[in-house]
Amino acid sequence: MGFSQTKDANGVTVVQVEGQLIVGNRQELKDLVQAAVDGGERRILIDFSRTGYIDSSGLGALVSISKRIREAGGELRLAGLNEDLRSLFELTKLDTLFSIAETPQQALAGF
């Protein structure tokens, strides 16, 4: 369980969530993204291709992260959600708040 951070060829910061995004590690993700924003990054993609499950604290962390990036003039995109993970965003209507792409490749295209 953890987060890894890379940068694609066009300079987009890609954060991969491996395992769960839950109350126990949400702050780690928030801190990681905040550090990227503080370092000048403005285009951030969070990839959930290797994520098991997300709880409401994890969803809340994404809401906070999205606000911080927006306030800094940047953009957040999400990708790689399987059917079950996507259902959490749909049930909570957070799919209307986030830019969600099917795959990381699709999210990165034109980012």
Next chain:
Amino acid sequence: MTSPLRLCVRRSPAPDARDAATLVTLRIPSDVDCIEEAVELVVRHCLAGHQTTRTTRFRLQVVLSEALSNAIMRGNCEDCRKWVDVRAELWVDAIRLYVTDEGPGFDPAAVPDPVTPEQLDVAGGRGLYLIRKLVDAVQFNEQGNSICMTLRRR
């Protein structure tokens, strides 16, 4: 390091297979870092010996994580002297999970709807809503410190 989780599994001797339930109990400390391990332990026992869809497993993981998070953070206020008790009744066609904390309880009816436009970009407040959406039935005891969640096997 030994695990702080206390797991007990008991199989009832009921002769009628339809009524036979396996009982799993787990006592966990009020520490959010224990949640993931507790969820994996309980879910593994809930699903053992049953054909289960990925979605059923996912829903169990999410709702148990939510209920434990609420119990530890809101119910027990992360007080390390307090415990959270999980009781899982495993039936042929359903799983019933009880999560009980040592807090004073709360009024579930007073929790605001998190999907209204005003609440949508608020960071917290989606836990109970998600539980209600992901299981087949939710009940609370009178005090409001114990939730019972029933999920049909699919």
